[in-house]
Amino acid sequence: MIPSAFVKMDALPLTPNGKINRRALPAPDWSQIESGASTAPRDQLEVMLIKTWRKVLGIPNISVTDNFFDLGGHSLLAARLLSEVEKITGRQIPLSVLCRGATVESLAQLIREGGEANPDPVVMEIQSGGDGLPFFAVASPGVETLGFGLLARHMGPDRPVYKLQGHAPIVVGRPFTKEDLRLLSQEYIAAMRAVQPEGPYCLGGMCEGVQIAERLVCDLEAQGQVVSLFAVFDTWVLQHSQRMWLWRIEYFRQRLREFKNMNLSQQWETCKRAVGTRWGMLTGESRGRNEWYSAYWPADFTPCRFRAPVVLFKRPKQPFYYVDDPQMGWGQRSQSGVEIHEIEFDHEEILREPYVHPLGEQLEACMRRLDKRTAESEFQPPEASLISSSSG
Structure with a gap:
């Protein structure tokens, strides 16, 4: 993908270990960025939204078709932006509307139609992309998902990306039950197969979203489908991954x-x-707390084993109370192994800038390998298929 801005530096800042210190990288001066073909606001609502965007982003020249994230927007600025928009319109606007459209034009249309109050569908297109395999970002009901929009942008404009998020009641103060996960998996798979009827499927998430995604993988394979990639963003398996006394x-x-x-x-x-x-x-x-103890350290627990390969994006140093396992427990569940990518970040910031940038690029590289492999298998000559089947 093409960067939105460039910053000239004499040298890259490094950590004591000799790696690039992304936290020390200077932010681009977005006020100097010129928009492309500028489209002027067409009514009073767009005029007020343009003024709000200029105020929040600190950029004098903004078109109604400019993308918020291309102009340097991130989750914290998005919260501030929509807070200001709520003052203008008198209507509460969720952050997720920026996943539906991150331009003044699209936001104004949502407000005119009253669509900002409508819940997102279970499966929602974040980025249309091209002909490659789509990536499904799995989120638990009620959590903020703006970071998946940033992830999609850093995967590049050619990658189709969808968000999977159910409308079930938000689970607070307790872990998911087996019945919770069964029902969520049923809902998510139905929505996913409405977009992509057959595999291979590529999906992933973090935190509670990974618990749902793991159940999706097991259920899809039980239905005879292929899951070619299960991306895990810095999340351990839930069961027996922590030392109880250190956790306490x-x-x-x-x-x-x-x-x-x-x-x-x-x-x-x-x-x-x-x-x-x-x-x-x-x-x-x-x-x-017995519910949490039973979830973290269940008795007579047998995990689901699946064929899908795991691609694990993790911090080099994990909290001290976890067991010593660089694969974070996933090696015992995936029959195809775990591919590890280490990125320096804080867990809560993995889907924020600047950390989401290398995450998106590395995930996209994995997806491109799958695209190539899928294309090669689809265009295998008939003679090769006959030879392969007869040799068995």
């Missing part, structure tokens, strides 16, 4: 840190909830 140390350390930052009223409410939870566990009215 980290858990209580985080809780203590949060408690110290609270005011007296918040501390009092926290203590009351803790006492209530403990009482509920003693009386059998509440399972409390």
Whole structure:
């Protein structure tokens, strides 16, 4: 893909290990970037939106067809932008609308039609792309998915990218149950096959989205479909991946840190909830943290084994309370092995700039290999197919 801007530097900043320090890279001066063929606003709504974009992005020359992300926009600026738009329109606008269209023109159309309040479909096209295999980004219901839009842009304009996200109630305070995952998988597969009826499929995600994606992989293979790529973004397998006693140390350390930052009223409410939870566990009215213990360290657990290869994008250094496994548990589940890509980032920032840039490029390189392999198998001469089948 072609970069939106270039920054001239005498030398690249490096980490102590000799790798490029992406955090130290200077941001482009977007105010100096000239738009292409400029399209002027056509009504008062577009005029107000243009003014808002200029204010948030700090760019004087913006066309109604300019893409927010091409102008240096990211998730934090997107939140600020839509907060300002809400003040103008008096309507609440979710961040996900920027996945449907990240231009003034498309946002104005959504607002005119009242479409910003409509929930996204279960499968939503983020990027139309070309003829290559589509990539399905899997997200759990209710989570913010703007980062997948950034990921798609860094995979290049020729890659079709879809978001899979259900409308089920948001799961808060407890892990997914087997029934939750079964129903979500059923919903996601139906939506995915409406776009791509047959495999090979390429999908991936992070955090709870990986739990759903893993179930998708197992269910698709059970239906006789091929999954050619299962991309995992810095997420461990859920079961038996953490050392319990070290996890407990980290858990209580985080809780203590949060408690110290609270005011007296918040501390009092926290203590009351803790006492209530403990009482509920003693009386059998509440399972409390037992649900999480059962999810993290289930007894007599047998994981689903699948044929799909895993492509794992991870930080070089993982939290201390996890087991010592560079494959983050996925090697014991994939019969085709794990391909590891290490990228320096904080876990919560993997789908933000600048870290999403190398992630998108490396994922796209994997997808191109699959495109080539798929094309070669589709255009295999009939004689070669006969020879292959008769030799068996």
